[in-house]
Amino acid sequence: MSENTLDIFKEIFKTQKEYQGEIVEKHINKLRELDEYLPPIQSFFIVTNTTTQLYEFVSKNFEYALGLDIEKMETIGASYWFSNHHPEDLPIWMSAIEDLMLFTMTKVPLEDRSKLTYTWNFRVKNAQGEYLNLYEHQSPTFFDETGKPIIGVAHCSIVGNGEPRPIIGVIKKLNDKNEYETIYYKNYSQKLLNISLSNRELDVIRLIALNNTTKQIADKLFLSHHTISTHRKNILRKLNLSSVVELVNYSLLNQLL
Structure with a gap:
């Protein structure tokens, strides 16, 4: 697994x-944490320019x-890439992008915008005409x-x-511990999760x-051990889950990694 993943990361830095x-x-290196969960052979980088x-x-x-x-x-660009998006997903995805940018421009101070990372998903068609889920x-x-992001580096993985x-x-x-903290999350499905x-x-x-252990989570999020323990209990209760394995599967399905 690691060999293919390292090739991907070496290529983007080279x-x-x-x-x-x-x-x-720092953002790119944080993606190494996902190596165990996202298939490296089916992952790739793209540098996008919205201008x-x-x-x-x-x-x-x-x-x-x-x-x-x-x-x-590289020569045709967005029109070629978008032509391979699932036609049902494309307008929903574009609406999500608009919301993410609106939140960024109205809720995030200028000096914090380089600290952000965005995640989303959609279905994309491969060369055989089959649609696959892309994360x-x-x-x-x-x-x-104006402080609006116009160039970004994207790490994409085919999942499922x-x-x-x-x-x-x-x-x-x-955050200051080089850990991600969620500031915006929205499910754009018509069947919203009732959680x-x-x-x-x-x-x-x-x-x-x-x-991560409870102690590690507390350290990374600047919270007490007791607070994290309470969160863990509440999460399992809310999601009606009983194990970390079930929680990992839930995380993958709902783009939490």
């Missing part, structure tokens, strides 16, 4: 040397995972004069087949799923 030593490097609507970099694994054309991604983390690398899944938009922010979880509970779920 071709995008300006990321080294910057906060985006030019082109993709400045597409890793080689893109063709392996989807069989689509890297050259068309994407995107971290901004460049902002316009093409079964319909709720489209979920999430914003997380790196009320706080952003803090979402963070605890993610960290449990990533094999």
